[in-house]
Amino acid sequence: MSFGTRAAPALAILIGSSVWGLAWFPYRVLAQWGVAAVPAQICTATVAILLLSLVYRRSLGTLRWSWLLVGVAFAGGTTNVAFVWGTTHGHVMRVLLLFYLTPVWTALFAHCLLGERVGLRGVGLIALALGGAGLMLWSPALGWPVPNNPGEWAGAVAGAAFALNNVLLRRVSQALPGVPAEMRSWTLYLGCVVGGLLVLPFDGGTQAGQAAVSALASGAATAAVALALGCTIAVTNVIVQFGLARVPANQAALIMLFEIVVAAISSWWLASEGLGVREIAGGLCIVAAGVLSGILPDSRRCKSATAGDAMV
Numbered sequence: 001m002s003f004g005t006r007a008a009p010a011l012a013i014l015i016g017s018s019v020w021g022l023a024w025f026p027y028r029v030l031a032q033w034g035v036a037a038v039p040a041q042i043c044t045a046t047v048a049i050l051l052l053s054l055v056y057r058r059s060l061g062t063l064r065w066s067w068l069l070v071g072v073a074f075a076g077g078t079t080n081v082a083f084v085w086g087t088t089h090g091h092v093m094r095v096l097l098l099f100y101l102t103p104v105w106t107a108l109f110a111h112c113l114l115g116e117r118v119g120l121r122g123v124g125l126i127a128l129a130l131g132g133a134g135l136m137l138w139s140p141a142l143g144w145p146v147p148n149n150p151g152e153w154a155g156a157v158a159g160a161a162f163a164l165n166n167v168l169l170r171r172v173s174q175a176l177p178g179v180p181a182e183m184r185s186w187t188l189y190l191g192c193v194v195g196g197l198l199v200l201p202f203d204g205g206t207q208a209g210q211a212a213v214s215a216l217a218s219g220a221a222t223a224a225v226a227l228a229l230g231c232t233i234a235v236t237n238v239i240v241q242f243g244l245a246r247v248p249a250n251q252a253a254l255i256m257l258f259e260i261v262v263a264a265i266s267s268w269w270l271a272s273e274g275l276g277v278r279e280i281a282g283g284l285c286i287v288a289a290g291v292l293s294g295i296l297p298d299s300r301r302c303k304s305a306t307a308g309d310a311m312v
Contacts, residue, residue, distance in 0.1 A: 012243030013255045019236045021262025024087035025270055026229050033222045037088040038196050038203045040226065041081055045192035047230025048237070052189065055238075056182045063179065068172050069187050075165035076188030077195025082158035085203070090151020092267035093275055096260060097136060097283045098147060098155035100290055104129050105163030113167050125289045132285025135278060185237050257290055 030040045053060065063069070086095040104126045110116040137147065147153040169184060247255070260283075267273040275283065 009243040009246035010255055012239045013247060014258055016236050016240035016243070017256050017259040018262050019232060021259040022266050023229070023233070024084075024092050024263070025266060026225055027084050027088050028271075030222065030225060030229075031088050033219060033225075035222060035226065036203065037085040038081060038200050040088075040229075041084040042193055042196035042200070043226045044230035044233060045080065045189050045196065047227055048234035049186060049189040049193060051231055051234040052182060052186045052237075056186070059180055059183050060186075063183050063187070064176060066172075066176060068168060068175055069179070069184075071168045072165060072172060072184060073187050073191025073194065075161045075168055075191075077191030077193075078161035079158050079165055080192040081195045081199050082154040082161065086151045086154030086158060088151075090149060090155065091273055092271060093260075093264055093273060093283070094136070094279070095151055095155030096263050097286050098133065098152055099159040099162065100257075100260065100286050101129050101133055101156065101159045102163045102166075103289050105160040106166060109164050109167040113171065125292055128292070129286050129289035132282040132289065134282070135285065136282025138278075182238070189234075257287060260287060 027037060027040055031037060035043070083095075083099060086099075107122040107126055137152075147156055165188070172179065172184060264275075
């Protein structure tokens with residue numbers, strides 16, 4: 001096997017992480033052009049599901065009714081809606097670091113839904129991640145170290161939903177082996193559309209939807225960005241699926257952390273957002289928890305091979 005053949009799967013995941021680390025920017029551009037976060041997420045998820053339906057139309061017959069797939073749609077939709085809304089309205093890096101509290105939520109959901117013991121290793125990772133979040137969020141003027149605004153809360157909710165999605169996908173792979181990865185992605189994007197529509201009334205409702213439709217209809221650039229973004233996230237998902245099928249889950253989880261690097265550089269360059277020393281230290285603790293969750297051996301951990309399905 002040549003080096004290129006071995007490197008291609010890791011490169012595929014790296015490309016996906018880079019896209020996810022930059023995806024916040026076009027959503028902010030759309031918001032500035034009159035398409036708010038939730039309508040924009042609905043539009044791009046609709047484009048993604050239509051593209052997947054076209055490319056994988058022969059696989060549509062493999063879908064089966066299952067509450068597990070309903071759970072995947074719910075968790076994936078919650079992840080995307082909250083992630084897009086949070087990175088559009090909040091400080092990108094703070095939102096993203098709160099999103100990457102995933103090891104905390106994964107340990108808890110795996111214990112409740114898969115019967116996996118948390119163990120000393122899990123407790124240590126939870127303590128490290130929560131300690132980092134507390135260090136990042138704590139301020140003498142604000143009191144308790146909790147998210148300080150709706151954008152940060154959205155990032156935390158997105159991370160919890162992402163972890164739930166990964167655990168449910170693990171269950172789906174066991175209970176419904178006949179449903180291929182592309183149809184799990186299809187189900188997830190269906191949840192993104194439905195979830196966005198359910199949240200829309202609380203984020204401007206009809207007026208926001210009408211403004212989005214008007215902006216998309218009247219602005220060629222706006223429509224082009226929305227169409228390109230929807231196609232990009234769908235194609236990225238397919239590319240990442242190629243990598244995830246060929247790279248061990250713990251290695252894939254480490255590669256995905258590259259998203260934080262891309263987001264840090266892009267948010268500093270494109271939005272002039274920076275982090276203070278305390279926030280950097282807390283963020284490093286969160287990243288360390290993610291790294292250790294991928295490299296420390298533990299036969300009981302939930303090794304989801306589809307951890308990239310739920311991103312924007």
